[in-house]
Amino acid sequence: MRTPTACVAAVVLAAVVGALATAAPATAQTGDSAVLFGGGDEVYIAGLPAGWRKQAEASDALGYRADWMPAGQTVEDWRDRMTLQLIPDVAGQVPEQFLDNLAALWTDGCESVMVTEVQTEAVNGYAAGSRLIACTRDKQSGTGSVSLYRVVAGERALYIVQRAYRVPPFTTERVPLAGADLDAGRKAVGFGTACERGAAARPCPADWAPVLAPLDPGRRLVVFPAPG
Secondary structure (H helix, E strand, O other), X not given: OOOOOOOEEOOOOHHHHXXXXXXXXXXXOOOOEEEEEEEOOEEEEEEOOOOOEEEEEEEEOOEEEEEEEOOOOOOOOOOEEEEEEEEEOOOOXXXXXXXXXXXXXXXXOEOOEEEOOOEEEEEOOEEEEEEEEEEOOEOOOOOEEEEXXXXXXXXXXXXXXXXXXXXXXXXXXXXXXXXXXXXXHHHHHHOEEEEEOOOOOOOOOOOOHHHHOOOOOOOOEEEEOOOO
């Protein structure tokens, strides 16, 4: 377990690390599907939890972000959130470095920050990394939070998927989430792939190719509703 800065507590339970490292990846999502456009023909395809709806989005020169929450939760009072984000024009970004920098940023607003080691992988030939980052107590809101991140470094953009839980404040002795919740969160962020439309080296899934081909690359996000 690594400590990005001296302020980050390296005290995440071994059971949490095990849940992140050994749970089988999801092969399908039952909710809507989302496509992020990183530039050119590069896209990231993500799955969303069933029944969740986009509640907020923002786009500026630094990138694009959209947040989904389940029914009954809002931007102000969310307890569960899934975020898709892209940062364009960051070729060569290393997911581990990005996740270390992200954990370090949390230290200003949290009493204690807990992290797991970065789990690295290759996603369709792109470098990727996953990590849990938890805040025991936010200094402004007084609540705790647990976030599961997956970062995929495309050639045109960096794609970040986050599944966040807002929880009561807690201590560094344990993360206040059941193993089943952590496993579901890891599967939610882990279902997704980056690809390049029409490219042989990093092809998009065969069943997605005809759907993606006509889409305008100038858009940042397209959401496909779940069947039924």
